[in-house]
Each structure stands twice: as structure tokens, then as C-alpha cells.
Amino acid sequence: MFEKSTWIRLPRNVVVGHDVLAETVSVVDDLHLEGRPLLVTSPTPRKLAAEPIAADFEERGIEPAIVTVEEASFEAVESVIDAAEEVDASYLIGVGGGKAIDIAKMATDHLDTGFLSVPTAASHDGIVSNRGSVPDGNTRHSVAAEPPLAVVADTGILANAPWELTTAGCADIISNYTAVMDWRLAHRLKNVEYSEYAAALAEMTAEILVGNADMIRPGLEESAWIVTKALMSSGVAMSIASSSRPASGAEHLFSHQLDRLAPGAALHGHQVGVGSIMTAYLHEGESGIWTEIRDALASIDAPTTAADLGIDDETVIEALTTCHAIRDRYTILGDGMDERAAREVAVKTGVIG
Numbered sequence: 001m002f003e004k005s006t007w008i009r010l011p012r013n014v015v016v017g018h019d020v021l022a023e024t025v026s027v028v029d030d031l032h033l034e035g036r037p038l039l040v041t042s043p044t045p046r047k048l049a050a051e052p053i054a055a056d057f058e059e060r061g062i063e064p065a066i067v068t069v070e071e072a073s074f075e076a077v078e079s080v081i082d083a084a085e086e087v088d089a090s091y092l093i094g095v096g097g098g099k100a101i102d103i104a105k106m107a108t109d110h111l112d113t114g115f116l117s118v119p120t121a122a123s124h125d126g127i128v129s130n131r132g133s134v135p136d137g138n139t140r141h142s143v144a145a146e147p148p149l150a151v152v153a154d155t156g157i158l159a160n161a162p163w164e165l166t167t168a169g170c171a172d173i174i175s176n177y178t179a180v181m182d183w184r185l186a187h188r189l190k191n192v193e194y195s196e197y198a199a200a201l202a203e204m205t206a207e208i209l210v211g212n213a214d215m216i217r218p219g220l221e222e223s224a225w226i227v228t229k230a231l232m233s234s235g236v237a238m239s240i241a242s243s244s245r246p247a248s249g250a251e252h253l254f255s256h257q258l259d260r261l262a263p264g265a266a267l268h269g270h271q272v273g274v275g276s277i278m279t280a281y282l283h284e285g286e287s288g289i290w291t292e293i294r295d296a297l298a299s300i301d302a303p304t305t306a307a308d309l310g311i312d313d314e315t316v317i318e319a320l321t322t323c324h325a326i327r328d329r330y331t332i333l334g335d336g337m338d339e340r341a342a343r344e345v346a347v348k349t350g351v352i353g
């Protein structure tokens with residue numbers, strides 16, 4: 001008897017383009033959301049986007065509340081939950097980079113309300129996904145969460161964000177190549193649940209981005225459009241899989257370990273990009289796509305070496321040889337890399353000197 005079932009949760013509206021920030025209230029109307037919104041933002045995006053959105057609500061006679069978070073932490077999530085209860089918020093709107101959006105996402109999970117995602121930086125694929133990532137003790141990887149009810153991605157704001165944030169988002173997408181390689185390996189060796197649709201979508205997202213890498217340049221809204229669509233697709237792949245597997249393999253384990261060993265040294269996407277160069281080499285060897293991944297990252301000024309990340313060689317080796325143990329997720333790293341082997345792959349790929 002066929003008993004399989006799945007529940008794929010996706011945003012109802014994804015609005016991307018020039019000046020769409022001004023459509024946020026209309027997006028709320030289209031969701032038939034009533035009551036008072038709580039805007040969750042951080043200092044820079046507050047002026048850029050949260051306050052203009054608040055003004056639009058006020059013009060409609062709705063008095064939004066705004067809470068500003070300074071760092072990604074569970075204390076910040078708690079403060080947002082308290083603020084939402086205090087103002088009796090009907091729904092949340094995360095306005096900012098990954099920090100503001102993920103804190104809104106995690107708080108929403110607790111409050112059982114919906115939230116909108118208004119990214120001001122195309123810095124990683126959490127802007128539309130059903131995954132939330134707030135550092136929790138030693139845990140740095142994402143946990144299951146509700147995807148946003150809607151996403152409003154203003155390409156003008158995204159194009160004017162610091163270029164390094166956009167290249168981090170690009171690198172996070174490019175790393176889908178190796179994430180899917182690990183997912184397929186885990187499925188073949190360990191019978192890990194696998195979705196060809198989610199894998200194909202995640203891989204295609206990386207292929208399209210790499211194929212358009214030469215069109216991705218600072219300050220161009222067209223570039224922001226390409227990157228944002230890729231981040232959306234990657235987030236949808238995670239929602240289809242109900243897992244971050246389509247977008248997170250050994251390259252992410254490496255990055256999460258760097259978050260512990262060298263906190264704040266580099267952006268998430270940049271770390272996973274460098275990790276992807278090395279894990280692609282582990283999967284396919286000298287003649288594999290590791291050089292294409294490295295060259296695609298280099299073509300958009302994303303880091304390709306430890307030095308580019310501002311992380312010393314020994315920390316890279318320590319992360320590479322220990323990161324297999326931080327999560328129950330089978331990857332090409334198996335039960336852990338030998339130090340000499342780690343040094344060899346890091347040197348051969350040019351990641352360390």
C-alpha cells in the first residue's frame with residue numbers, strides 16, 4: 001500500500017524587482033493579513049528599508065512596531081518574541097540581511113504567526129528557505145523553520161548593498177554543486193532520503209549562476225535580479241526536500257566549523273565557496289569541476305583561498321579534519337579526513353600556500 005506523503009511549504013508571493021519595497025503593504029493585503037506588524041530589522045537596514053515600509057503602513061492608518069537586533073543570537077530571538085507579545089503583533093516582517101530575517105523566522109516559529117522576508121542583502125539562500133540559522137551553543141547549522149509567507153526583494157537596495165554580501169550569496173549558490181554531490185553519495189551509500197527534483201533544482205541554480213557569472217557586477221540591478229532568483233530557487237529546493245541537503249554538504253560543515261574556530265572572520269557564503277573548491281576536488285580529483293568552481297568564484301571577486309578569507313592555513317586544516325563530526329550528515333569526508341590528506345587537498349587546490 002502506498003503510504004508516502006510530503007508537505008511542501010513555500011512562500012505564497014515572491015516579489016522581486018525595481019522599487020518593489022513600496023509594494024510591501026500591497027503584498028500584505030494580498031496575504032489577507034490584518035492587525036499590527038512587527039518589523040524586525042538591524043541598524044543599517046532599518047534606515048534603508050524598515051522605516052520606509054513603516055511609513056507606508058502609517059499612511060494606511062496601521063501603526064507598525066519596529067525592533068532592532070544587533071547580533072544573531074537566541075537572546076535576540078527572545079527579545080523579538082517579547083516585543084511581539086507586548087505590541088500584540090499579528091505578523092512579523094524581517095527586514096535586513098540574514099541576521100534580521102532569521103531572527104524573525106525563528107521568532108515566528110515560536111509565536112505561530114507568519115512572517116514576510118524583506119532581504120536588503122543577497123548574502124545567502126536563507127532569505128526564502130524553511131531553514132533558520134541562529135548560533136545555538138556549539139551548533140552553527142540551520143534547523144527546520146517555517147518559510148516566509150512572502151518575499152519582497154528590492155533589486156535597487158540589493159544592488160547597492162556591499163558587493164561582498166552579493167558575492168557571498170553567489171558563493172552560497174555555487175556551493176550547491178558539491179552539496180548535491182554529497183547528497184547523492186549519502187543516498188547511494190547510506191540510503192539517505194533523496195529528492196531528484198530538489199537536487200536537480202539546486203544544481204541547476206548553481207549552473208545558471210555560473211553560466212551568468214560574467215554578468216554579475218557591482219551596483220547592477222540586473223545582477224541583483226540574477227542572484228536573487230538563484231537564492232530563491234535554492235531556498236525552494238530546500239523546502240521541497242524539507243532539508244538543507246540540496247544546498248549544504250561538506251563545504252557547509254567546513255564553514256560551520258570555521259564559524260567556531262574563527263568566529264566572524266568571513267561571511268558564510270565566502271567560507272562555503274572555499275570549502276566547495278576542496279570538496280569538489282575530493283569528489284572528482286584533479287580533472288573534476290573544482291577548477292570551474294574556483295574560477296567562477298574568482299570571476300565575481302569571491303574568496304578562493306584561506307588568505308582571501310583572512311583565516312590562517314592551520315585553522316583551515318583543523319576545520320577540514322574535524323568538521324565531519326559536528327553533524328549527523330554523511331558527506332565525502334566520511335568519518336573524517338587524515339591531516340596529511342587535508343593538507344594535500346588544500347595545497348593542490350591553492351586554498352593554502
Ligand SMILES: NC(=O)C1=CN([C@@H]2O[C@H](COP(=O)(O)OP(=O)(O)OC[C@H]3O[C@@H](n4cnc5c(N)ncnc54)[C@H](OP(=O)(O)O)[C@@H]3O)[C@@H](O)[C@H]2O)C=CC1
Nearest residue numbers: 042043044072097098099120121123124126131132133161
Ligand atoms: N537560514 C539560512 O539558511 C542561513 C542563515 N544564515 C544566517 O545569516 C546571518 C548571516 O547573514 P548576513 O546577511 O551576512 O548577516 P547580517 O544580517 O549581519 O548582514 C551582514 C552585514 O551587512 C549589513 N547590511 C545588510 N544589508 C545591507 C545593505 N543593504 N547595505 C549595507 N549594509 C547592509 C548589516 O548591517 P547591520 O550591521 O546594521 O545589521 C551587517 O553589518 C547569520 O546570522 C547566519 O547565521 C547564514 C546562512 C544560511
Ligand SMILES: O=C(CO)COP(=O)(O)O
Nearest residue numbers: 125141142244247248252
Ligand atoms: O546555509 C545553508 C544553505 O545554503 C543552510 O545549511 P545548513 O543546514 O548546513 O546550515
Ligand SMILES: [Zn+2]
Nearest residue numbers: 124125172272
Ligand atoms: Zn549556505
